[in-house]
Amino acid sequence: REALATGSSIGDLVVTLVDAVSVLGVDGECRGRAVWQVLNRSRTHLTVRLPVGIELWEARVAGVDVRPRQGASPGTVVLPVTPQRPGESTQAITLTWRERLDPTRTISPGLPQFSELRIMQGLWRVVPPPGHVLTHHGGTLQPVEAVVAESSRAQSVIDELKRLRGLGDLDDVGLKRLNEQLVTLDLQLSDNLVSLQQADGKDQQSTTQQQYNRQVISDVTGNRADLQQELKRIDGVRVARGERRNRLGLDNARQTWSKEAATAETLAPAATYAARPAVTVASRPPVVLAADATLGAGLPPPGQRRDDQRTLLGLDLLGDPGTGGLALRAQSNDLRMELSMRRSGGEPWPWVAALASALVLAGGLWFSRRR
Numbered sequence: 001r002e003a004l005a006t007g008s009s010i011g012d013l014v015v016t017l018v019d020a021v022s023v024l025g026v027d028g029e030c031r032g033r034a035v036w037q038v039l040n041r042s043r044t045h046l047t048v049r050l051p052v053g054i055e056l057w058e059a060r061v062a063g064v065d066v067r068p069r070q071g072a073s074p075g076t077v078v079l080p081v082t083p084q085r086p087g088e089s090t091q092a093i094t095l096t097w098r099e100r101l102d103p104t105r106t107i108s109p110g111l112p113q114f115s116e117l118r119i120m121q122g123l124w125r126v127v128p129p130p131g132h133v134l135t136h137h138g139g140t141l142q143p144v145e146a147v148v149a150e151s152s153r154a155q156s157v158i159d160e161l162k163r164l165r166g167l168g169d170l171d172d173v174g175l176k177r178l179n180e181q182l183v184t185l186d187l188q189l190s191d192n193l194v195s196l197q198q199a200d201g202k203d204q205q206s207t208t209q210q211q212y213n214r215q216v217i218s219d220v221t222g223n224r225a226d227l228q229q230e231l232k233r234i235d236g237v238r239v240a241r242g243e244r245r246n247r248l249g250l251d252n253a254r255q256t257w258s259k260e261a262a263t264a265e266t267l268a269p270a271a272t273y274a275a276r277p278a279v280t281v282a283s284r285p286p287v288v289l290a291a292d293a294t295l296g297a298g299l300p301p302p303g304q305r306r307d308d309q310r311t312l313l314g315l316d317l318l319g320d321p322g323t324g325g326l327a328l329r330a331q332s333n334d335l336r337m338e339l340s341m342r343r344s345g346g347e348p349w350p351w352v353a354a355l356a357s358a359l360v361l362a363g364g365l366w367f368s369r370r371r
Contacts, residue, residue, distance in 0.1 A: 022110035037090040051110035058096040127325035141328035154192035
């Protein structure tokens, strides 16, 4: 965590947090979505290995849909990504997929794996169908309370904030990016704070857990205050730099150089840009398409799919997973688990045995009366 906060020895191609959620169906269908927070300063493409049985439905990089292409090896795809620039935070890579599991046996939901990336921490929430419960049997992922998982998310944002604050002196463009990233982190911390405060009011938590939760809430509140101060500092630096550029006339379209020292009266005014010539735009009538017109080969672009194709969008694939389920956490590059699913009323075999015994007893009484 110390290396992540300073950014000095964390290196490149690192995933600071993997946050996954899988929704199970009664028939064994498993729909999953995961977000990888990636530190990437050098790669323009990343290779993803898909475990056997996983069907990739959607890929997003920084919130934008991307089109993966087939990799060189079977079962791999390649995602186009953009290397980070100075002042930018981790890049969010979101994948949505589905697979088929056997609910009558021990299940192990799959997770796409990035070949070049190293994972520092992973969170995974598995949501069973209504009326069912999950039992953990093994794996690198271990069950944790929901508030602990939320605390880990908040701590990940705090570590990223510390890393951004330690970037040092940036140019004007880098400061603008840093300001935008800090505003985004402030919104994330606000969401984490609301979730933690809601969890802190629950009575089923132990005293130790409540103390830990309050400590995390205090850390989030303090870091939000530091973030606001950092935003004010960045605004002050940008204003001071802009005033200095105006005094020196660096933004002027025409520069006048003299051997004598320039004074405030001899400096050229800041607004010396010539007026742009007017461009005449011809009016064109709208073109009416034929009733049977199509977009040609391929699927329609995202957001313009027909109603029967809405399931191709990641949000519609999972729906709202809610707040329940089994939360798991691990600090490993290999995230896996072994679970079993059963009805919340208990195992059905005792009831089946009792029913069979009742039928045998009823049959015996019936035969005895016939005699």
